[in-house]
Amino acid sequence: MWWLFGRKNSSGFSSSSTAEEVTQGIDGSNLTAIVTGATSGIGNETARVLAMRGVHVIMAVRNLVTAKDVKEAILKEIPNAKLDYMELDLSSMASVRKFASDFISSALPLNILVNNAGIFAVPFTLSEDNIELIFATNHIGHFLLTNLLLDTMKKTAHESKKQGRVVNVSSILYRLPRGIRFDQINDPSSYHMWFTYGQSKLANVLHANELARRFKEEGVDITANSLHPGAVVTNIFRHTNILSGLINTVGRLVFKNVQQGAATTCYVALHPQVREINGHYFEDCNVSTENSQARNPELAKKLWDFSLNLIK
Numbered sequence: 001m002w003w004l005f006g007r008k009n010s011s012g013f014s015s016s017s018t019a020e021e022v023t024q025g026i027d028g029s030n031l032t033a034i035v036t037g038a039t040s041g042i043g044n045e046t047a048r049v050l051a052m053r054g055v056h057v058i059m060a061v062r063n064l065v066t067a068k069d070v071k072e073a074i075l076k077e078i079p080n081a082k083l084d085y086m087e088l089d090l091s092s093m094a095s096v097r098k099f100a101s102d103f104i105s106s107a108l109p110l111n112i113l114v115n116n117a118g119i120f121a122v123p124f125t126l127s128e129d130n131i132e133l134i135f136a137t138n139h140i141g142h143f144l145l146t147n148l149l150l151d152t153m154k155k156t157a158h159e160s161k162k163q164g165r166v167v168n169v170s171s172i173l174y175r176l177p178r179g180i181r182f183d184q185i186n187d188p189s190s191y192h193m194w195f196t197y198g199q200s201k202l203a204n205v206l207h208a209n210e211l212a213r214r215f216k217e218e219g220v221d222i223t224a225n226s227l228h229p230g231a232v233v234t235n236i237f238r239h240t241n242i243l244s245g246l247i248n249t250v251g252r253l254v255f256k257n258v259q260q261g262a263a264t265t266c267y268v269a270l271h272p273q274v275r276e277i278n279g280h281y282f283e284d285c286n287v288s289t290e291n292s293q294a295r296n297p298e299l300a301k302k303l304w305d306f307s308l309n310l311i312k
Contacts, residue, residue, distance in 0.1 A: 011273055013285035015230060019049040019262040022285055023270050029054030031162065032109050033269065034149070036060040036088060036142065037117025039070050042169065042229055045262035046114060046269070048074050051081035053270060055112070060088035060099060060145075090117055090141025091127045093311060100148035109156040110149055112269050115142040115204070116169040121193040131310060132186050138200035142168065143207055143307045157221045164222035166211055167269050170204040170281070172228045173197060179293055180206075182306055203303055205281055205290060210300040212279025223275075225268050227282040232261030 013022050033050055037043035038059035051057045051074055061067040067085035074081050086102060089095040103110075118138045127136035146166060157164040176198030184190040204226055211224035232255055267285040268274055281290045293299060 009284070009286040011267070011271075011286045013263065013267065015256065015284040016260060017263045017267075017285055018259040019045055019266040020052070020259065022263050022267040023049055023053050026053050026270050026272070028270055030160070031111040031270075032056040032058070032156075033112035033114060034058045034060055034103070034110065035114040035116055036090065036145070038085070039063060039066045041258055042232060042262045042265060043114075043116040044070060045258045046116060046265045047083070048078075049262060049266050050112075050269065051083050052078050054082075055270070056082035056108075057084070058103070058108070059083065059085040060117070061085055062087070062089050088145075090145070091129075091133055091137040093129050093141075093144055096141055096144045097148065100145060103149065104152055109160060110152045110164070111156055111160070111162055112165050112167070113146060113149060113153065114167045114169070114265060114269055115146065116167075116265065117142075118169070118200070120197045124188045124191040126186060129310075130186070132191070132196070134196050135185055135200050135203070138197070139203035139207065140307060140310055142204070144311045146207075146211070147311070153222055154220050162221075163275060164220075165269055165274075166208065166222065166224040167265060168204040168208040168224070168226040169265055170208075170226045170228060171198070171201040172283070174201040174205050174228075174294060175291055177202060179299060180303055180306075182302070202294060203307075205294045206296075206300040206303045207307075208281075209279050209295070209297070210304045213297070213300075216278065223278040225274070225277060225280050225282060227264045227268055228288070229261045229264055230256040230284065232256045232258060 033055050035043055035047045038047040039061045047057045047059050059067055064087055071083050074083055086099055088099040122133055125133040127133050131140055153164045177195045208224040208226040215222045264282050264285050268282055280287050
């Protein structure tokens with residue numbers, strides 16, 4: 001309930017603002033966006049609100065049956081919504097490559113890429129590509145997806161004269177780990193549900209920062225930013241029975257709801273106030289300050305090279 005007393009900052013929005021409120025009056029009818037993890041929680045609300053503002057939204061999802069239901073629910077509320085879905089399992093490089101290939105073959109433009117999907121507190125597991133599952137899903141899958149779609153984003157920005165935006169949904173838990181344990185990513189003895197998740201979320205911030213640096217260097221009209229959505233009641237805690245029960249009871253009294261949780265994502269993806277902001281970290285629809293490791297350009301470059309090596 002603390003968010004009820006959120007003060008509005010320089011953007012005019014606060015922790016209590018909703019996704020609909022922060023995008024009110026914005027026309028996104030000539031934009032196309034991909035939103036990963038769009039069938040539940042923050043991703044679902046992000047897709048719904050972007051579609052409400054006229055954006056053509058491609059929901060990148062693991063479960064096509066659920067996606068069909070989500071699409072029908074949104075269309076029932078917003079009959080003129082432009083909404084499609086495509087299969088994507090971020091833990092599988094083969095799935096990511098197929099998704100990107102199919103999207104590119106569609107010849108659709110791409111203005112906005114919202115790297116939203118994530119998993120938390122799963123038992124230690126290696127992905128089919130032999131990468132620890134949380135790191136594989138939350139970072140490597142999005143890193144590969146972004147890389148494969150960059151040419152499409154650059155082409156769209158050039159031809160449409162509209163700014164492209166990459167939005168990485170991170171978490172304040174990026175502050176937990178001390179850097180990235182490059183030599184222990186797959187070490188089960190170093191696995192800890194909070195720190196392993198935090199490491200993947202630190203990677204999201206570093207990825208956005210390095211992308212932003214490269215965009216500036218190339219002189220392309222695309223930005224990359226990261227964000228903490230706030231403490232939100234979603235099903236990301238579903239793999240921890242005790243914590244999930246606590247979140248779904250006490251959490252509903254003190255955490256943000258999904259409408260508030262998706263606000264910062266929608267603000268960074270769509271709001272004109274963000275046009276000149278590149279390589280920053282947002283909380284509650286305002287620029288926030290990362291810690292020193294998240295701002296470390298050498299660490300960001302090292303992670304970029306490490307990730308490139310993993311996706312080869």
